[in-house]
Amino acid sequence: MSILFSRQCEYAIKAVVYLAVKKDGERVATNELTRRLNIPYHFVAKILQNLTKKGLLRSAKGPRGGFSLALPANEITLFDIVDAIDGTAFTRSCLLGFPECSGKNPCSVHNAWALQRESIQEMLVGKNVSQLARDMKKPEYQSRRKG
Amino acid sequence: MSILFSRQCEYAIKAVVYLAVKKDGERVATNELTRRLNIPYHFVAKILQNLTKKGLLRSAKGPRGGFSLALPANEITLFDIVDAIDGTAFTRSCLLGFPECSGKNPCSVHNAWALQRESIQEMLVGKNVSQLARDMKKPEYQSRRKG
DNA sequence: AGTATTTCGGAGTCTTTTCTCTGAATATAA
DNA sequence: TTATATTCAGAGAAAAGACTCCGAAATACT
Ligand code: FES
Ligand code: FES
Numbered sequence: 001m002s003i004l005f006s007r008q009c010e011y012a013i014k015a016v017v018y019l020a021v022k023k024d025g026e027r028v029a030t031n032e033l034t035r036r037l038n039i040p041y042h043f044v045a046k047i048l049q050n051l052t053k054k055g056l057l058r059s060a061k062g063p064r065g066g067f068s069l070a071l072p073a074n075e076i077t078l079f080d081i082v083d084a085i086d087g088t089a090f091t092r093s094c095l096l097g098f099p100e101c102s103g104k105n106p107c108s109v110h111n112a113w114a115l116q117r118e119s120i121q122e123m124l125v126g127k128n129v130s131q132l133a134r135d136m137k138k139p140e141y142q143s144r145r146k147g
Numbered sequence: 148m149s150i151l152f153s154r155q156c157e158y159a160i161k162a163v164v165y166l167a168v169k170k171d172g173e174r175v176a177t178n179e180l181t182r183r184l185n186i187p188y189h190f191v192a193k194i195l196q197n198l199t200k201k202g203l204l205r206s207a208k209g210p211r212g213g214f215s216l217a218l219p220a221n222e223i224t225l226f227d228i229v230d231a232i233d234g235t236a237f238t239r240s241c242l243l244g245f246p247e248c249s250g251k252n253p254c255s256v257h258n259a260w261a262l263q264r265e266s267i268q269e270m271l272v273g274k275n276v277s278q279l280a281r282d283m284k285k286p287e288y289q290s291r292r293k294g
Numbered sequence: 295a296g297t298a299t300t301t302c303g304g305a306g307t308c309t310t311t312t313c314t315c316t317g318a319a320t321a322t323a324a
Numbered sequence: 325t326t327a328t329a330t331t332c333a334g335a336g337a338a339a340a341g342a343c344t345c346c347g348a349a350a351t352a353c354t
Contacts (some may be wrong), residue, residue, distance in 0.1 A: 003150070003237040004150055004151065004242060005243075005314095005347060006243070006311080006351090007244070007311075007312065007313095008258055008312080010244045013242075013243055014243055015249075017255060025318055027258050029329080029330065029331090030330080030331080030333080031330085032327090040312085040314080041313095041314085042313070042314055042315075043312070043313050043314080045331075045332085046313090046332095046333095048330065048331090049333085052332095054330095057332060059330095059332085060320090060321080060323095060330080061319070061320040061321055061329085061330055061331045061332080062319095062320055062321025062322050062328090062330055062331080063321065063322045063323070063328065063329040063330065064288070064321085064322065064323095064329080064330085065321065065322085065329075065330045066330075066331085066333065068307085078256070080271075090150040095150070095151060095152070096152075096157055096160055096161055097154070097157045097158055097161075097209070098285060105284045105285055105286065106282075106284050106285075107283060107284070107285055108164060108274070108278070108279035108280070109225070109270070109274065109279070109282075109283040111282075112274070113270075115315085116266060116267060116270065119263065120263055123256070123259050123260075123263065125255065126182040127255070127259070131255070132255035132256070133254075133255070134260075135253075135255040136254060136255040137252045137253050137254070138245060138254055138345075140180065140254055153340080153341075153342090154341075154342060154343095155341085156297045176299085176300065176301090177300080177301080178299095178300085180302090186345080187341095187342085187343055187344080188344090189343070189344055189345070190343050191340070192300095192302085193302095193303095193343090196301075196302065196303085199301090199302095206300095206301060206302085206323075207300085207301080207350090207351080208299085208300055208302080208349075208350040208351055208352095209298090209300055209301080209351025209352055209353095209354065210298065210299040210300065210351065210352045210353070211299080211301060211351085211353095212299075212300045212301065212350085212351070212352085213300075213301085214301090228328095231339055244321085
């Protein structure tokens, strides 16, 4: 289905970046995320609960409650989110699924792939959600003028 | 689960490379693939049937039957196999799953990811199964001396 | 011709992932 | 206090992906 990330992880990234676009500490309710990002309500709720448990987000119940970043936006990287949801085994495991991946007895694509995934990992570590919020040009993320 | 490729695709690559290691046109039965590569019998059979329909393999029924490459090994690329099984939508679609992926209204990772996937695609197109057969150092692929 | 070996085709099962529902608990505001 | 908005927790349904089974057709060997 989706390359590189699971659906969950995809949604997680979308949501966290959405939070980062808001001013520091502002709370966003699941409802808003669902409406703006088109993510199933109960599903994204579950995912954000998870990220809360992992310490990336903070949650507040009740009216005017919702989720917000638990850390400054520039201290949360893409890698952190992926790690929290999908895990990062892919940085170590064989592209063809062989039980071990190393330079000794490499599979046919090992040499090429080892470079690629290194580069992907650098991308994930190198992007923090503050940058992501800035670079996100999708209309879903632009805050609305009041009518 | 496995990044980039589905299980099916993974198995397909493993199997086709196995065929390419053999001398031109030599047939390999599902049985042998299952034993050597540790792939479930009926599953790999299905996958190879599929590749046959797509024109990458040739099949022969009956005793001493099996599968063999339908083309010279250096004319089948990794990309061909991936295309036949998983499809290649990933070369065009957004990493975060947004409905459209282009330079106009890009998502946060578009610029970085567009380069990465370009590079991945080049890798897939650039590797043919003849090279893959040569570079495969996994013991599963080394032909056995008779006892 | 008869038998064993193998692919073919389709249906069926199991497992994982995705998504939904429900009933709490908690906080805000009137 | 009451009503309301929200997260929390866990179970459950649906869909997709991975894998199995079976009966039939084709081929090779005796
Ligand atoms: S052994 Fe296959 S990618 Fe390293
Ligand atoms: S818009 Fe997201 S990768 Fe191109």
